[in-house]
Amino acid sequence: MTKDCITIILAPLQGVTDLTFRNVFSDHFYGVNEAVAPFISTMAQMRLKPSRIKDVDPENNKKLFVIPQILGNDAKDFIFLADHLYEMGHKKINWNLGCPHSKIAKKKRGSGLLMYPDKIDAFLDIVLSKISNTLSIKLRLGRKSKDEIFKLLPVFDKYPLDEIILHPRTGIQMYDGTSDPDAFEKARSLSRHKFTYNGDIINLKTFHTIQKKIPGIQRFMLGRGLLSNPFLAEDIKGILIDKNINDRLRKFHDDLFSNYQTIFSGPAHLTGRMKGFWRYLGPSFKNSKKNIKKILKADSIAKYQDMVEAFFKDKPEFIK
Numbered sequence: 001m002t003k004d005c006i007t008i009i010l011a012p013l014q015g016v017t018d019l020t021f022r023n024v025f026s027d028h029f030y031g032v033n034e035a036v037a038p039f040i041s042t043m044a045q046m047r048l049k050p051s052r053i054k055d056v057d058p059e060n061n062k063k064l065f066v067i068p069q070i071l072g073n074d075a076k077d078f079i080f081l082a083d084h085l086y087e088m089g090h091k092k093i094n095w096n097l098g099c100p101h102s103k104i105a106k107k108k109r110g111s112g113l114l115m116y117p118d119k120i121d122a123f124l125d126i127v128l129s130k131i132s133n134t135l136s137i138k139l140r141l142g143r144k145s146k147d148e149i150f151k152l153l154p155v156f157d158k159y160p161l162d163e164i165i166l167h168p169r170t171g172i173q174m175y176d177g178t179s180d181p182d183a184f185e186k187a188r189s190l191s192r193h194k195f196t197y198n199g200d201i202i203n204l205k206t207f208h209t210i211q212k213k214i215p216g217i218q219r220f221m222l223g224r225g226l227l228s229n230p231f232l233a234e235d236i237k238g239i240l241i242d243k244n245i246n247d248r249l250r251k252f253h254d255d256l257f258s259n260y261q262t263i264f265s266g267p268a269h270l271t272g273r274m275k276g277f278w279r280y281l282g283p284s285f286k287n288s289k290k291n292i293k294k295i296l297k298a299d300s301i302a303k304y305q306d307m308v309e310a311f312f313k314d315k316p317e318f319i320k
């Protein structure tokens with residue numbers, strides 16, 4: 001299969017892959033075709049959270065095609081939000097059936113709904129007859145057991161879906177253990193829908209392993225792998241650009257920092273967000289634990305900037 005056939009989708013990571021991140025990332029790195037935005041929760045009584053809507057406004061998202069994601073289980077509230085997104089220009093939306101957090105799952109949202117195929121069936125029956133957008137679903141294999149998906153696939157087969165994005169773990173697994181490409185392949189083989197693979201692609205080696213295990217798979221969603229190695233999509237697609245890795249990462253960092261500076265009013269908010277960035281990227285540098293720790297400990301913007309300066313001055317080796 002040629003590399004041109006491969007589609008790479010930036011995964012939604014709440015609190016990380018927001019509008020600012022997506023735009024700055026697209027200015028600095030290549031190879032990502034589209035993004036699913038972090039979830040927007042449905043709200044009762046026809047309410048909308050302006051900041052969440054702004055995040056997916058097509059006017060602000062011209063650099064990278066974005067698909068909004070909705071988290072919720074109430075058909076009426078879902079339709080209200082889907083309609084609003086449609087009016088904004090979103091022809092495609094995604095339904096979150098994967099969120100593993102127990103607070104959310106307890107309310108039968110995200111992966112908490114996976115144990116209830118009848119509820120999912122009833123929801124899709126109402127929603128898909130009412131909304132004008134097309135729908136894709138992002139899910140895990142199940143909430144408690146990897147077998148739950150086999151009761152869901154016949155339900156999904158009844159409805160038109162853009163695609164199924166499957167992260168082959170269970171909800172209760174959170175991010176522990178490994179994702180299960182064999183279970184992914186089994187589910188894919190039993191469905192009439194198009195599938196996107198998501199989970200633990202952290203470098204070229206893991207990408208090739210998944211490709212071998214799932215012959216013909218063309219669509220990949222990458223999350224933490226792209227955050228720890230922003231060059232990963234370029235590597236997968238064989239895009240050769242500037243070899244000066246640290247220079248590019250520094251420019252990306254500085255751009256992200258200055259963009260967040262215009263958004264976050266408090267210094268703790270700004271450094272907090274940037275520390276999140278370092279938690280993913282930091283471990284990709286060889287022998288850099290001490291310097292990363294200093295960045296993560298910085299208690300003011302000035303200190304943070306000094307520590308970042310010192311970090312790059314050391315010319316740390318980035319391991320892809």
Ligand SMILES: Cc1cc2nc3c(=O)[nH]c(=O)nc-3n(C[C@H](O)[C@H](O)[C@H](O)COP(=O)(O)O)c2cc1C
Pocket residue numbers: 011012013014015016037038039069096098099138167198199200201221222223224225
């Ligand atoms: C901090 C964090 C926030 C996440 N937020 C979302 C979200 O808003 N919607 C969603 O569908 N998945 C969310 N995920 C799951 C990721 O999209 C993805 O499915 C998961 O990280 C596995 O892919 P990866 O191994 O490539 O990171 C989140 C994951 C993390 C670690």
